[in-house]
Amino acid sequence: MTQYLDFEKPLAEIEGKAEELRALARANEEMDVADEAAALDAKAATLLADLYKDLSPWRKCQVARHPERPHCRDYINALFTEYTPLAGDRNFADDLAVMGGLARFNDTPVMVIGHEKGSDTKSRIDHNFGMARPEGYRKAVRLMQMAGRFGLPVITLVDTAGAYPGKGAEERGQSEAIARSTETCLQIPVPLISVIIGEGGSGGAVAFATADRVAMLEHSIYSVISPEGCASILWKDAEKMREAAEALRLTAKDLKTLGICDRIIDEPKGGAHRDKTAAMASVSKAIAEMLKDLEKKKGDVLVKERRQKYLKLGSKGLAA
Amino acid sequence: MNWITNYVRPRINSIFSRRETPENLWQKCDECGTMLFHRELSDNLNVCTNCGHHMAITPRERFKALFDGGIFGEVKVPEPIADPLHFRDQKRYPDRMKAAQKTTGEKEAMLVATGEIGRTPIVAAAQDFSFMGGSMGMYVGNAIIAAAEEAVKLKRPMVLFSAAGGARMQEGILSLMQMPRTTVAVQMLKEAGLPYIVVLTHPTTGGVTASYAMLGDVHIAEPNALICFAGPRVIEQTIREKLPEGFQRAEYLLDHGMLDRVTPRTEMREELITIVRMLMGLPPAVRGDLPAPTAAAPETPAPAPADKPAAEAKPAK
Ligand SMILES: [Zn+2]
Numbered sequence: 180m181t182q183y184l185d186f187e188k189p190l191a192e193i194e195g196k197a198e199e200l201r202a203l204a205r206a207n208e209e210m211d212v213a214d215e216a217a218a219l220d221a222k223a224a225t226l227l228a229d230l231y232k233d234l235s236p237w238r239k240c241q242v243a244r245h246p247e248r249p250h251c252r253d254y255i256n257a258l259f260t261e262y263t264p265l266a267g268d269r270n271f272a273d274d275l276a277v278m279g280g281l282a283r284f285n286d287t288p289v290m291v292i293g294h295e296k297g298s299d300t301k302s303r304i305d306h307n308f309g310m311a312r313p314e315g316y317r318k319a320v321r322l323m324q325m326a327g328r329f330g331l332p333v334i335t336l337v338d339t340a341g342a343y344p345g346k347g348a349e350e351r352g353q354s355e356a357i358a359r360s361t362e363t364c365l366q367i368p369v370p371l372i373s374v375i376i377g378e379g380g381s382g383g384a385v386a387f388a389t390a391d392r393v394a395m396l397e398h399s400i401y402s403v404i405s406p407e408g409c410a411s412i413l414w415k416d417a418e419k420m421r422e423a424a425e426a427l428r429l430t431a432k433d434l435k436t437l438g439i440c441d442r443i444i445d446e447p448k449g450g451a452h453r454d455k456t457a458a459m460a461s462v463s464k465a466i467a468e469m470l471k472d473l474e475k476k477k478g479d480v481l482v483k484e485r486r487q488k489y490l491k492l493g494s495k496g497l498a499a
Numbered sequence: 500m501n502w503i504t505n506y507v508r509p510r511i512n513s514i515f516s517r518r519e520t521p522e523n524l525w526q527k528c529d530e531c532g533t534m535l536f537h538r539e540l541s542d543n544l545n546v547c548t549n550c551g552h553h554m555a556i557t558p559r560e561r562f563k564a565l566f567d568g569g570i571f572g573e574v575k576v577p578e579p580i581a582d583p584l585h586f587r588d589q590k591r592y593p594d595r596m597k598a599a600q601k602t603t604g605e606k607e608a609m610l611v612a613t614g615e616i617g618r619t620p621i622v623a624a625a626q627d628f629s630f631m632g633g634s635m636g637m638y639v640g641n642a643i644i645a646a647a648e649e650a651v652k653l654k655r656p657m658v659l660f661s662a663a664g665g666a667r668m669q670e671g672i673l674s675l676m677q678m679p680r681t682t683v684a685v686q687m688l689k690e691a692g693l694p695y696i697v698v699l700t701h702p703t704t705g706g707v708t709a710s711y712a713m714l715g716d717v718h719i720a721e722p723n724a725l726i727c728f729a730g731p732r733v734i735e736q737t738i739r740e741k742l743p744e745g746f747q748r749a750e751y752l753l754d755h756g757m758l759d760r761v762t763p764r765t766e767m768r769e770e771l772i773t774i775v776r777m778l779m780g781l782p783p784a785v786r787g788d789l790p791a792p793t794a795a796a797p798e799t800p801a802p803a804p805a806d807k808p809a810a811e812a813k814p815a816k
Binding site: 348357401402403409414415489492496 | 579580582583584585586587588589637640644666668669670671672673674675676678679680682683685686705706708709710711712713714726727728729733734737738740742746747755756757
């Protein structure tokens with residue numbers, strides 16, 4: 180069964196009842212509960228639609244971080260063929276918080292790079308919860324440069340709470356690694372498309388999401404700081420994360436208004452995790468269309484336009 | 500009332516402007532506790548004369564000491580839209596801005612100037628930690644872009660003094676977008692073949708370190724400056740262990756290969772002149788305290804350099 184978020188409690192009640200009825204019916208052959216269960220299903224569907232119709236920014240943060248939300252690995256498996264992982268920064272280590280390699284997207288060879296959070300306790304630890312160390316960014320730089328040399332479009336899948344705040348990460352130049360990754364994004368003469376699939380956390384996200392086109396899933400977020408972090412600094416109270424989430428304008432809708440997000444990808448009702456196949460299909464369609472838009476542009480034009488886009492960004496604020 | 504009125508005749512009193520007579524004539528060094536006379540301290544660029552501790556210095560003070568004769572021209576920075584997100588935490592962002600403008604007397608957290616150092620024309624930009632923690636928002640981004648464009652136009656090297664707690668949260672995602680924006684500015688300099696020197700001062704942290712402050716041709720830091728992406732407190736909370744002495748300080752970063760040099764503020768000007776002249780293929784500089792450029796300098800003179808105090812009676816320690 181799905182893991183419910185706290186605001187989904189009423190939904191859990193109803194869906195739980197439907198499930199229970201069906202289980203009882205399975206145990207007692209003479210019991211026919213089909214009508215009752217169907218009624219509950221309908222009620223649940225209405226409630227789900229209602230809950231998700233106008234999610235508050237804080238609720239979107241919770242959905243974006245949902246443990247069952249499809250992650251980078253799921254998208255790579257579903258959307259790409261011949262995925263061939265490439266490892267290591269050729270310097271220090273391979274950082275599993277970042278996965279990437281050669282793959283085909285609708286038969287076109289591309290370089291795909293993304294943050295992977297992991298899906299169970301073991302893999303979460305292996306992937307360091309999607310929080311990259313300098314090696315992760317340096318691996319990304321290496322792969323992006325390779326893509327640039329061989330004319331392969333780059334597709335990045337962003338899903339990170341932020342770069343890892345650790346001792347070794349700092350000693351090995353976390354700042355420099357992030358800066359170089361952003362710099363590389365602004366240099367490579369190939370189409371660069373970024374999809375924010377979950378959390379776009381601060382500099383750790385910018386390092387991959389400085390792109391020709393930035394798409395966001397409907398319930399993903401992209402922010403300079405987590406709402407909890409912002410609340411504890413500006414409100415001096417981490418519990419004010421709801422207020423902070425409002426103030427930061429971190430939803431796909433607000434970011435589209437601000438010109439940071441170019442395209443919002445609709446999610447299935449109740450979020451991408453409730454219908455992964457549908458979510459994958461929407462993302463695939465969006466990438467294909469964005470790629471088509473860019474594939475005829477020459478490398479130098481792409482770089483020039485990408486830089487112009489960022490130079491102009493933000494000049495109009497919410498009035499954009 | 501200003502304290503000075505109690506001590507001098509009204510006629511003399513009227514000569515002093517309030518601005519020139521600070522209330523606090525003595526400042527205590529936060530490192531060694533020595534009481535330092537304000538004139539002595541500012542003559543030493545806010546470096547403690549007893550222990551060498553580097554205290555904060557405003558961009559304006561720094562530029563007065565950096566440029567020949569204390570003369571520099573300010574580069575106009577395109578004004579960003581005010582309060583782009585209509586941000587409100589416990590205070591409204593415009594109110595925080597007004598408060599910062601009032602206490603600093605500056606418009607924003609970065610000053611951009613053109614001038615000469617050791618007769619070497621440069622463009623300089625300096626971040627003001629006293630203005631909302633030097634935080635990087637649209638204005639700071641615009642300032643760095645304006646500085647780079649000016650440097651490219653005049654074919655001059657650019658020297659940037661960083662000092663910031665990170666991004667300006669009140670501008671949300673737009674503050675984050677200054678990371679790619681300022682990176683484009685650095686790329687303009689590199690593609691024009693112009694040197695870009697970063698002087699990292701205390702503190703330089705967060706998104707600032709992870710963009711323009713770590714992309715220089717040469718990285719010089721002031722002694723003991725805190726330079727990091729994640730702050731020490733965040734790291735201690737994450738890894739649940741105590742960090743070693745001097746962690747993330749300039750000397751530590753030098754050891755770990757992130758900096759070229761750690762140089763005291765009092766020697767910074769000479770060092771910048773030396774490096775910039777070599778990178779620009781210029782002959783060695785004429786040394787010494789150079790007067791302001793004479794040949795009708797294109798720069799508009801800055802507020803008359805507050806020159807060496809005349810016979811200031813320095814009270815004995
Ligand atoms: Zn001292």
